[in-house]
Amino acid sequence: MKLLLLHGWGGSDWPHWQAWLAAEVAKDYGTVSFPLIQHPHYPHLNRWRKEVLEHLHDFRPDTVVTHSLAGTLWFHLAAEKLLEPYAPDRLILVAPPSLDTRLETISSFYPAPLPEHLYAREVTMVVSDDDPYLDLSEARAWQKHFGCELKILENAGHINAESGYGAWPWIKEKVMQR
Numbered sequence: 281m282k283l284l285l286l287h288g289w290g291g292s293d294w295p296h297w298q299a300w301l302a303a304e305v306a307k308d309y310g311t312v313s314f315p316l317i318q319h320p321h322y323p324h325l326n327r328w329r330k331e332v333l334e335h336l337h338d339f340r341p342d343t344v345v346t347h348s349l350a351g352t353l354w355f356h357l358a359a360e361k362l363l364e365p366y367a368p369d370r371l372i373l374v375a376p377p378s379l380d381t382r383l384e385t386i387s388s389f390y391p392a393p394l395p396e397h398l399y400a401r402e403v404t405m406v407v408s409d410d411d412p413y414l415d416l417s418e419a420r421a422w423q424k425h426f427g428c429e430l431k432i433l434e435n436a437g438h439i440n441a442e443s444g445y446g447a448w449p450w451i452k453e454k455v456m457q458r
Contacts (some may be wrong), residue, residue, distance in 0.1 A: 281309045283455060284341035284368070286332065288348025289377075289386055291320040295446035297439070304452050313339045317350075327389040328353050329362075335406055336366035343370045343455060344377035344400070348413070348438065351376030351388060358395035371400035372454065375439040376422075377413035394425065403428035404454065408443075 283305050284296045292314075302314040315335055317328050323440035332353060346354055351373040358364050379392040407419045409432055414431065423430040437443030 281305070281341065281343060281456075282341045283310055283312045284335070284339055284344045285312065285314040285319065286344065286350035286353070287314075287320065288346075288350050288421075289320065289323055291316060292440075293346055293376045296441040297328050297445040297448040297451060298345070300447050301345070301451055305455060308456065310456075313341065323349060323386055323389070325353070325356060329356065332361060333357070333450045336363075341368050343372070344368045345372045345374065345451070345455065347440070348377060349389060351390045351400065352379075352389050353379075354398065355379070355395055358398050359393035363399035367399040367401070369400065370376070370404075371398055372406065372451070373406045374406045374451070375408065375411055375414070376405065378415065378418055381413060384428065394422070398401045398426060400430075404431065406431045406432045406439065406451075407430070408439055410424065410435055411438050413438060416420070
């Protein structure tokens, strides 16, 4: 397995579940790439687009797991039809923000497009019923649009370290499924 983890705004340092997952998969002899995308605290769409496309070209993952703003980036790449040569078998989007998010620091990413498809054979979205950045009605509309699996967590906030998501056995099990 080749797993690519893409962090959101600010990165996903320990004790965030992405850092934990990278270690867990590596312990099971999976190949993991967990790049720090440049300027994680002050992201810009053009820089992130270029860097992630280069990484996809070099690494060729079969599973991609995004958190937050990296999910928005994936939507941009898919809408621009840039992912076809790099389409992974599985894509797991965790806590993607609304396509109409309004925050100055990440404004280059918004408004974001809703692509036709996400260039993965299997897509799972994981959202929380109390995420401050995404309403469940929008998540359900995306599920219908993409025909993907939708897992809704209760009281999980933005599904990050601040909301208690460090060690997260469910995501490890999902990623390790063959």
